[in-house]
Amino acid sequence: MSGRVGLALLKAEIGKVWARPILEITVALMAVMATFLVQPITKIVSHSNFSVLIQSIMAENVSSVVSSLMLPLVVMCAVLMSLSFAKDYESGLMQSILSAPVSRKMLFTVKFFAVVLPLALLTWIFTTFFVGLTFYSSPWLVLQLSLFALPVAFLFLMFCGSIGALVALVVKRTIPAVLTAFLVNFALWFPTTIITEVAFKEGAFYANYLCLTPYNGALVFLDKSLGIVPKISSEFADALEISLSAVDFGALLIVYVSILMVPLFVYFWRRFEICE
C-alpha cells in the first residue's frame, strides 16, 4: 500500500520538478558541457594497437565526461532541490500533502528521489552517449564503464541535494533559498577546479586535502573505481589521493552524505513545522 502511494507521489513530484522547461534546460546544459569532452579520433588511432590502452582511454573519457557534467549537476541539483522544498512550503502544497495521511518520511524521500534519480540517470545516459560517440565499436565496454558514473553521481547528488534541502528548510522562501543553495554548492564545488598537481608543485598547504572535498572526492572515487592512476607525479607518493583506495573515497562520500542527510531527515520527520 505505502509503496503504491510512494510511487504515485514520486510520479507526481517528478512531473512537477521536471515540468517544461526544466528538463530541456538540464539536457541542453549537460549536452553543451559533455560535447567538449568527445575524444578526437586521432588520439584513438594513435593507440589503436593496444587494447589495454584503448580501455584506459575509454575510462579516462568516462571520467572526463562525468567531470564536465559536474557543474550542471551541482547547479541543477541545488536549484531543483531547494525549489522543490521551499516552493512547496511557500505555496502550501507541502501543507496540503501532509494534511492527507502521508508520512513525512515518505514525502522527504520522494522529494529527494524526484530530483536525484532523474539527474543520476541523465548523467549515466550522457556519459554512455558521449563516450559511445567515440568508442561506438565497443558498446558493451562503454556501457560497462559508464555504469560507474551512476553510483558516483547518485552519491554526490545526494550531497548537493542535502545542502539544497537544508537551505530550503531553514530559509523557507523560494527565491532566497534557491540563490543560497546555488551559491553554497558553487562555493563547495569550486575547489574541484584547482588542479592538485599544480597545487602540490606550488607547495600549497591545502594540496593534500583537495581530494577530500565532497566534489573532488567523488571524482577521485570514480577515477579509482575505473582504475585510472591519479595525475600526481611520483615525488608526492604519500599524497592522500594516491595512498587512499577507491573504497576509502566511497566511504568518505557516504559519510558526507550521511552527516547532512540523517539529521535533516530526522528534523523533517520529527520537528519541522508547517506554518506558512
Added chain:
Amino acid sequence: MSSTEVIGEFKSVTKRFGATTALDGLSLEIHRGINGLIGPNGAGKTTAIRLSLGLIKPNAGKAELFGFDCWNNSYAIRRKVGVLYEKLAFYDHLSGLEQLKLMAKLKGASESLVELKELLKLVELDEAAHDRRIGGYSAGMRQRLGLAQALLGNPELVFLDEPTSNLDPLNRAKILELIAFLNEEKNTSFLISSHILSELERVCDNFILMNKGKLLRQGGLEQMTDKTATTKFIVKVQPIGSVVALLKDEPYVEDLSTVDDSLQVTVSDVGLFKQRLPLLIGQAGASLDEVKMVKSDLEAVFKLAVEEA
C-alpha cells in the same frame, strides 16, 4: 445533524512563533455537527486548524481529535479528516481528475473514476475542466476542486478555511447547501473558519469565537447571542414627532432615527430607557403600539466580544 458529542478538544494550548503568541492557552471543543470558527484576522484560527492536523507542535497544553493526540498521532487523525485551506495548492501540471485520483490514493479512498467524477459533479466543477491542467483553472474552479479533495473518502470531519472566499453569492449559497446536506445525509462534521458570519449563522450549530489566540465564547447561536445584551429597540408610537423630540433630550439615548412609522433607538442604559419610555409617551400624549428589542446577531456578538477583549 447537531450534537453535543465532543470529537475534538484543546486544553490550554499555547503556540508561539518566536516572539508572537499565536495561541494563548486556548481551550475549546469541536462538536459533531457543523462548527463555525470565527475571529478577527490573526486570531489564531488557521493555527488551530494546523495544530489539529499535526502540522505544528504546541508549546504547551494538549490538543486531541477523535481521542488521538494531534502531534503524536496525527497520521490517525489525518485518515479521518479532509481539509480545504484558504491557500489552495495542487500539482498544477495534473488535471483536476488526476489530482483527485492521486489524493484518493494518498487517502486510501476509492479511485474509481465514476466516483471521482461524481464528487466533482457534487461540487459543480464543469465536466470540461476535469481533464484540463489545474494550472489553467480559475480561482473558483480551484476552490471547488479543493472542496472535492477535502470530501474524498467520506471523512468524519472536514476543516474548511474560508471555503467560499473565491465564489460568487449564488455559488456560496450552493456550497452552504452542500455542507448542510452532507452533514444531514452522511453525518459529516465540519469546522468552518469564515469571516462571512451571516453564512455561518445559517448552517452552524456550534460557534467558537476566538481573538488573540484565546477563546472568547463557545456555544450555539442562542447561547452566543443571549450573552450579548441588545441595546437597540424599535418603537411604534402615534404620533411619532412629539416622542422623537422628547427622546432626543434623554442622556442615555445614543442614536435615534425614524424608519417609516417607527423609531429606532439605541440606548446606553436599557433599564433607564424601559423606565422612562412610558412616561415620555404619556408626556407627549402619544399612544404606544409596539416596542421590539432588535435581536442580536452573530456579527453584533463578534463586534462586542472583540471590543471587550
